[in-house]
Amino acid sequence: MADERRTSRKPGRPTSGRSGPRYAERLKVERKLAARDRQAALDRARAEHQKKSRLTGRAAILVLVLAVLAVSYASSLRAYLQQRTHIEALESQILERESNIDDLEKEKERWQDPSYVAQQARARFGYVAKGETPFVVVDENGDPLDASAELGDTSTLEDPDAQVWYEDAWDSMKIAGNPPTKVRAPKDEIQAPKEDLDE
Numbered sequence: 001m002a003d004e005r006r007t008s009r010k011p012g013r014p015t016s017g018r019s020g021p022r023y024a025e026r027l028k029v030e031r032k033l034a035a036r037d038r039q040a041a042l043d044r045a046r047a048e049h050q051k052k053s054r055l056t057g058r059a060a061i062l063v064l065v066l067a068v069l070a071v072s073y074a075s076s077l078r079a080y081l082q083q084r085t086h087i088e089a090l091e092s093q094i095l096e097r098e099s100n101i102d103d104l105e106k107e108k109e110r111w112q113d114p115s116y117v118a119q120q121a122r123a124r125f126g127y128v129a130k131g132e133t134p135f136v137v138v139d140e141n142g143d144p145l146d147a148s149a150e151l152g153d154t155s156t157l158e159d160p161d162a163q164v165w166y167e168d169a170w171d172s173m174k175i176a177g178n179p180p181t182k183v184r185a186p187k188d189e190i191q192a193p194k195e196d197l198d199e
Helices: 002-007 021-111 114-125 165-177 194-198
Strands: none
């Protein structure tokens, strides 16, 4: 049967089976083409991978450069802010010292005035001019008050005997219309000196 199949084939027609010299050549050509296609695919994959890796490397370098710039700018900004605060502190010190200089110049001008010098001599050292009688203010213990002590404000003290002017005027009109028959005794008895009593 196998012989019949072989002999039943038409002459000059190539064999369509898997045997024969043409099939082997065709198989070699197909393998070469497949190998070439695989190699081309591998080359394309390598090229894409290299592009991706180059892009990733470039991106990493860009990120690194940006990070270095950010750190340098941040340190520069911090130094700038510190310098600004230092400058503001120095400017406030300058203003304060200029105001102190103005105060000292005013006091220097006051020391040129002889009456101010005399006042300071009285207050600080207790000096008095010729013919003046000095008085020393003492506290409740009898100790003299120093120049830095301040006396209380007498306007805050209430005088129990003080009356408003119109009350005084009304009282005097009542007394004028109805004079008292008895005279009140004074609050404090006045004692005459012994010399007057002896006479």
